[in-house]
């Protein structure tokens with residue numbers, strides 16, 4: 001007798017698409033409680049070409065060593081599925097992403113996906129993001145909390161939700177973009193877009209990286225598509241958000257706007 005058939009939540013991608021070289025770049029700082037679960041969810045996806053690159057800033061809780069153990073667990077001779085980029089000091093999420101994305105492209109990724117290590121971003125949405133990129137030719141696909149169908153964790157109170165919405169509207173308005181989730185951190189990039197953005201010159205050390213990257217992509221003429229996601233509260237561990245990175249996020253949209261106006265020879269609006 002054959003095993004009962006459980007329908008998949010979503011149809012798989014065509015086999016050829018599932019082999020696309022896609023690297024998930026995951027910055028970590030003290031994510032020992034979360035990393036193994038994240039890796040397991042990613043490695044179980046029906047995406048043959050998927051790799052994980054952990055970018056660890058010498059986490060005191062031993063996340064870097066856990067990442068090495070995961071590499072040992074999932075890598076096979078001739079097939080690297082998990083890589084680790086060790087950096088010496090905590091240098092901000094933006095810097096970790098820029099280094100990891102550059103490494104991923106140098107190692108041959110056609111697409112790079114940014115993803116937090118804390119369980120906030122839904123791994124099961126990755127095939128859809130990749131499918132949208134491949135089907136439409138879009139070079140940037142945003143996993144979006146703020147398009148219809150997108151949502152925020154119910155664990156977030158009214159104030160936190162309002163602050164997140166406000167921060168998003170703030171950056172979008174100053175920069176005059178129509179991206180609904182410009183602050184979001186679950187985004188897929190083509191290697192071509194990353195090359196055009198020139199990661200080495202990205203200014204943001206912290207969370208404003210998300211805004212700066214999308215703005216640079218738009219300015220370079222790339223289309224940004226948005227796919228709805230549900231954003232969960234972090235599963236375990238502590239937030240790394242602090243006043244310095246929040247201030248950078250307040251100032252950065254103005255800086256980007258001024259710089260862009262100067263480059264095009266116009267006075268800032």
Ligand SMILES: Nc1nc2c(ncn2[C@@H]2O[C@H](COP(=O)(O)OP(=O)(O)OP(=O)(O)O)[C@@H](O)[C@H]2O)c(=O)[nH]1
Nearest residue numbers: 027028029055057091092093096116117234239240
């Ligand atoms: N390598 C590296 N990773 C970082 C740094 N700061 C944050 N991260 C990672 O970036 C991701 C997002 O950071 P979070 O602290 O979750 O920030 P957040 O999502 O805005 O805040 P909460 O989810 O509320 O905790 C996580 O995977 C962090 O471990 C850093 O300086 N270096």
Ligand SMILES: [Mg+2]
Nearest residue numbers: 116118120234
């Ligand atoms: Mg988080």
